[in-house]
Amino acid sequence: MTKIVQCVPNISEGRDLKKIEYIVNPLKNQEGFKLISAEPDYDYNRTVITLIGDPEKMIVPLINFFQRALEKIDMRTHKGEHPRMGAVDVTPFIPISNITIDECVEYAKSLADHISFMYQIPVFLYAKAATDPSRINLPDIRKGEFEGMKEKIKDPSWKPDYGKPMIHETFGVTAIGARIPLIAYNIDLGTADEKVASAIAKAIRASSGGFQHIQAGPASLQEKGFVQVTMNILDYKKNPIYRILETVKMEAKRYHVEITHSEVVGLIPKEALLDSIKYYQTVLGIPYDKNMSLDQIVKDAIEYLKLRDFDSFKIIEANL
């Protein structure tokens, strides 16, 4: 059976749609995998690209994609709300079916080897591909961002796994790795006060004593005029979405702030939505049907989680 992975490169360009189109082009209409989406975010100035399919077939197109990001993105002039350290900031391989996480690590290393050799881009292996515990968490690697990396990379403890210990002048550095599926989930607050988003993020994230599998921070969406609590849910079985959303609601109350919407960036497993739909339907006394259609899941998830910009193609299972 064919190996299926999800691969989610993030590039540091979310504003110039022509540039994004050009960079992403090598990933389009390829045999063996599908380009599911390219989601630019103006405020983040970042685009999340999602591929699903055979990793074997992805490597060469990904190398071409890196080459185009290198050509078009100059990190020296990049500004955006999301932390970043390179033109392609991060590329995770995520096992979906007929493939182990260890095999995903091998694909990550293969891509890392080629792009560091061909384009002199220093690569840090991260998550399950990490060569040291200090490199498991992407935020630890990325700390200091593009601007700080010039010095940081000279520190022997931050020697890149591939390439020389000096940043690529315009590209910066990149992280490539393998990880289990996470959910990139953001909650929109009915305020423009970033202090509120900061305080709520602090209350729920693992690094300050909150839920064990939550990374969270504030983001100020200037264009949209409100702030978000922006999160990675690293284990949605142990920290289900509804629990995070309800805890954020509870904390927001002390600032008299409403939750206006929430959003999933990239893909989400069906099961993660069903878990939360089950919670709300059980609370409301509505019969829960675990075999509901994808369309019904989308409808219910939008209703209960106040999801915006959501459709069935954001569910992993709709793309297999």
Add this chain to the structure above:
Amino acid sequence: MTKIVQCVPNISEGRDLKKIEYIVNPLKNQEGFKLISAEPDYDYNRTVITLIGDPEKMIVPLINFFQRALEKIDMRTHKGEHPRMGAVDVTPFIPISNITIDECVEYAKSLADHISFMYQIPVFLYAKAATDPSRINLPDIRKGEFEGMKEKIKDPSWKPDYGKPMIHETFGVTAIGARIPLIAYNIDLGTADEKVASAIAKAIRASSGGFQHIQAGPASLQEKGFVQVTMNILDYKKNPIYRILETVKMEAKRYHVEITHSEVVGLIPKEALLDSIKYYQTVLGIPYDKNMSLDQIVKDAIEYLKLRDFDSFKIIEANL
């Protein structure tokens, strides 16, 4: 200035009030420290004793108290809802003022040395007094409980810190240590179904992915006819009470179960109550006064946290 600690021995007897009175007697009316409370719990079959004062003056009375617990409690016939491994199950020293945690460790060692020498009781040092990371958490030491300890203690990795590697036949073993103040906090659920308490405990506790500083489990109070989520809040600044209570409420909703009351076992710092009062008053738009009297704190805490069996003497600051 006088060193002040809180010392909270727990004994495995919560039903026979005469026995408890006899065991606790050496701690009464002593110079240099106060016996704040002895709180027996029938279902737990356990009594939590709270002392406040000069640790120097506590050691000899504590030795006499251990001697009486040894005399009156036979662990071979003890049954109760709370996990336990000895007649005196655990004795923490907690710094309150003019004393460091390291000095508390020294008092813990002194008590351990004496009672193991005089009564052949094996002692595990725990929390900040632990001699190995595997002994920091009391539940790790206590795993297997009195019944399993007979074999466990023979394992070289569970050799006691004081005394021989064999349990005292009737007393069992004990843990003595030093730790920062924790809050023993229980939430009463309007159901007798222990599965509900288990599921909620699992959702919130660190060991299964919940809040980082929460230990939690289910307890079935046969006598009272309901179940509890029983907790230790190890860091009330990072995991404030209101956040735990509201998360438990939210989880309880899916079982259509009400929170009927909550309770503090032992003492609680004033600040921990103020933090939660502030949350509820801010949500409700009621002006919050951080200088409110202890009586007002008690009144508000009972109202917002639904505390039962609570009065100002449960607040540490009322006892100084």
